[in-house]
Amino acid sequence: MDNHETEQRKSEHLDIVLHQKVTSHQITNGLERYRFRHEALPEINFSHIDIGTKFLNKTLLAPFAVSSMTGGTDSALYINQNLALAAQERGWAMGLGSVRAALEHPEVAETFRIRKYAPDILLFANLGAVQLNYGYGVDECKQIIDLTEADALILHLNSLQEVFQPEGNTNFQHLFSRIEALCSALDVPVGVKEVGWGIHGELATRLYSIGVAFIDVAGAGGTSWSQVEKYRSPDNQIRHAAEAFTEWGIPTSDCIIDVRKHAPHQHLIASGGINTGVEGAKSLALGADLVGIGRSLLHNASSASTPDTLISQLKRIEWELKVAMFGIGCKDIPSLKGTNRIALIHP
Numbered sequence: 085m086d087n088h089e090t091e092q093r094k095s096e097h098l099d100i101v102l103h104q105k106v107t108s109h110q111i112t113n114g115l116e117r118y119r120f121r122h123e124a125l126p127e128i129n130f131s132h133i134d135i136g137t138k139f140l141n142k143t144l145l146a147p148f149a150v151s152s153m154t155g156g157t158d159s160a161l162y163i164n165q166n167l168a169l170a171a172q173e174r175g176w177a178m179g180l181g182s183v184r185a186a187l188e189h190p191e192v193a194e195t196f197r198i199r200k201y202a203p204d205i206l207l208f209a210n211l212g213a214v215q216l217n218y219g220y221g222v223d224e225c226k227q228i229i230d231l232t233e234a235d236a237l238i239l240h241l242n243s244l245q246e247v248f249q250p251e252g253n254t255n256f257q258h259l260f261s262r263i264e265a266l267c268s269a270l271d272v273p274v275g276v277k278e279v280g281w282g283i284h285g286e287l288a289t290r291l292y293s294i295g296v297a298f299i300d301v302a303g304a305g306g307t308s309w310s311q312v313e314k315y316r317s318p319d320n321q322i323r324h325a326a327e328a329f330t331e332w333g334i335p336t337s338d339c340i341i342d343v344r345k346h347a348p349h350q351h352l353i354a355s356g357g358i359n360t361g362v363e364g365a366k367s368l369a370l371g372a373d374l375v376g377i378g379r380s381l382l383h384n385a386s387s388a389s390t391p392d393t394l395i396s397q398l399k400r401i402e403w404e405l406k407v408a409m410f411g412i413g414c415k416d417i418p419s420l421k422g423t424n425r426i427a428l429i430h431p
């Protein structure tokens with residue numbers, strides 16, 4: 085694919101995600117079905133609440149990650165810069181969008197070189213797992229890590245998105261063995277994420293068993309890629325078919341619970357439709373180690389030349405998390421993760 089096509093696809097994605105309704109009509113992340121039992125006398129000092137945590141042996145000031153989103157276009161240069169500066173300032177982790185564009189079109193590599201803005205953060209590089217069937221292997225993944233100076237590589241599973249894209253790569257056969265080989269050959273941990281339709285417990289268990297270091301469920305309830313591709317497709321048939329998948333996917337909360345049931349102690353990121361610190365608190369209480377936020381950060385990341393408004397948004401999310409912890413008397417992340425104060429209010 086030439087650079088113009090890749091860049092145009094990525095620009096269209098950004099434009100659609102920022103300006104169209106790209107969520108499902110009914111399906112939600114499911115977190116609204118859970119409620120914390122309020123503690124009127126929390127017996128802690130609000131100013132002592134500590135939301136710091138560790139993930140993959142790296143210290144984070146807050147249990148949040150910017151989900152993998154962009155790179156490879158003109159606007160990605162400053163979006164990634166803003167996201168990186170904000171992540172560095174607040175001590176969040178951050179994922180880059182698929183770095184494939186940088187290998188195929190070195191002229192856009194700069195949009196992925198954000199380490200200089202965020203020297204201390206936990207940084208994830210990103211590649212579609214399906215690319216392992218389309219000429220990508222250990223060498224290319226090592227190049228991706230070198231170029232981005234990332235701490236880990238995330239492989240994304242986006243089978244339905246590929247089907248809806250006119251230029252999609254749809255051969256998902258034999259990926260377990262390719263992922264396994266990659267996990268043992270790379271010096272950095274390899275994680276696997278979805279892009280908004282969710283990962284269930286059995287799949288997570290199988291992925292952990294072949295050496296995958298962490299899973300990001302990227303469940304349903306937020307950005308829906310069938311919706312995004314619906315706006316892009318020139319083909320009437322595909323647009324109609326995409327509409328039929330509006331309610332597809334496993335809600336984020338169901339993914340967290342299912343993965344935790346199957347794999348109680350493995351590294352787990354919750355994401356998919358999470359916008360507030362309260363939803364973050366619920367995800368952690370249900371078993372996640374880290375909470376990923378994608379589309380809802382894009383507006384502030386793309387609308388200003390400085391990261392200030394984005395940093396304010398990150399602070400607000402952290403504050404909401406702290407207030408939720410105060411409301412149930414949890415003074416730190418381990419006690420939030422161990423709380424029994426969360427209950428399903430209706431199935």
Ligand SMILES: Cc1cc2nc3c(=O)[nH]c(=O)nc-3n(C[C@H](O)[C@H](O)[C@H](O)COP(=O)(O)O)c2cc1C
Binds near residue numbers: 153277280358376
């Ligand atoms: C503009 C945009 C581009 C994205 N590109 C990627 C990508 O390159 N790789 C990836 O793993 N996920 C990508 N995603 C998916 C997100 O990482 C996330 O899983 C998904 O948007 C669900 O989270 P949300 O509901 O908080 O947006 C992208 C999302 C957005 C909004």
